Amino acid sequence: QVPLKPGRSLMDWIRLTKSGKDLTGLKGRLIEVTEDELAKHNKKEDCWICIRGFVYNVTPYMEYHPGGEDELMKAAGADGTDLFDQVHRWVNYESMLKECLVGRMAVKPVAAPKEISSTLSEEKKHLNGMLPEKKALGASAKDLTPSYDWFQTDSLITIVIYTKQKDMNADLVIVDCQDKRLRGEIILGDHSYLVEVDLYHAVQEDMAVNIAEKVGKVEIILKKKDNIHWKMLGQPLESHNTLSKRMDRGLFYRKCELVSKTEVTHDTRLFCLMLPKSTHLHVPTGQHVYLKQIIAGTEVVKPYTPVLPFLPLDFKEPPCHDGACIYLMIKIYSCGLFTQALDHLQIGDYISVSNPEGNFKKSQVRTSEDLFLLAAGTGFTPMVKLLNFALTEVSCLRTVKLIFFNKTEDDILWRNQLEQLALRDERFEVQFILSQPTKDWVGKQGKISSSLLSEFVKRSRKDSKVLICICGPTPFTEQGVQYLKDLGYSQEEIHTFTA
Ligand code: FAD
């Protein structure tokens, strides 16, 4: 992110798009764009970009781009799809840039390879490719493609997915049944297998998902609304029975109800969102979800990292049935576009929540002896599940140290709980560091620095296996990584949380 000029916020952009001003210079006409034509518009003052076959005149958007003009210029006059997907594929550009749409690329579209068995020649990159590029997996990988079957009793429909994976678990299975549409996704590394059908008849709201972890079998059990015989499971949808790269799937959202909102600090709240009964979704440790709201007629999407309702070892009754709720600890910014809208949600209102994403692997912690968590502000959120996992499931850990950077004492999230945890578990230690303390603060002060890190990040023995996780504002994370490298820690010993 770069600092934007005043009057160039997302809200200002939304206002401009609603002003009726001709942003493409084509007076609302849509044209077919050749590659030659696209290439001509490659300057800051005249910049067209192609994303998934659609061409946008992004010239008026330049000053509003949170990543800066130079980032946008990398795709000037060219296909920006890959760049876009790498940096922020979750941003709903169709909605944000709809007033900048110039038209479609004038190249003939290719047919969608239905399954992953597509030949390499089909994989050629097409500028007008509306469909994601798919990688051929080769014959042996095809044997690893899951398959599915279904059967029925008088009252139930059971869909069985044979994943061919021995280490299946609930985190890897995401099922939604909305109206008559069933979507079951199985995560297989960086690929996903999808069962997606318009069901033949209606089903009841509640459903069950059973996972036979060792044999990799997943059962989705639906209750028929009427006890009649089904001739077929339903109409297959476009991505039904396919194995694809997860990146190519696009985000899937379901509406969740806000069931509670509690104060954590003066500006941070814990939101509890209840998943529909017909959804099976667990957000894995270290991963985030995207929330989507319509703000001034434009879809706005932002990432948030689910936490637990409280820290481990705090034996309170969970206020919401395990797995059925997602807890989000969110700081409300006084001029924040998304968080202001979130803060105005009432109990009982609904908000769209996406499937989880993120590249953190629990196996990184499983083999560690010393775990260091460097968090700044709400960068604390991924550390919550991580702490729970480390202290309750990783037996080889000797030390777990949280170094928590905040502006003032009032900004420290869950200070009490953290201090309690440190008293109860001798492996855990917490250090608070304030950048804007009052004169009464007797603890550490400052921002992330080489000297602070060399003081607090130390191996418990000479060659102990270390993992250092960092999360906070981008400059905090970037500086932290640099200081750690200067102190001799390797890239493999550092994990940064980013979108
Ligand atoms: P914005 O409207 O974007 O602005 C927020 C504040 O920053 C305002 O004060 C604004 O003036 C200032 N600002 C915005 N852009 C700039 C800029 N370019 N230059 C200078 N100042 C600027 N947040 C949480 O609270 N909890 C979480 O669990 C959480 N998880 C996240 C996970 C990931 C992977 C990522 C990437 C971010 C996460 N965030 C989390 C941050 C969150 O996504 C939003 O960025 C945050 O809520 C602010 O959104 P907003 O629209 O309200 O604020």
Ligand code: NAD
């Ligand atoms: P904040 O502004 O309250 O700052 C907290 C502390 O961060 C400060 O006390 C300071 O020590 C440090 N800090 C802030 N700016 C810095 C800078 N420029 N250089 C060095 N250190 C700096 O923080 P906040 O408002 O709570 O923001 C938290 C940030 O964490 C947001 O940017 C959010 O997007 C990010 N976040 C990321 C993820 C993720 O990627 N997974 C998850 C949660 C939050």
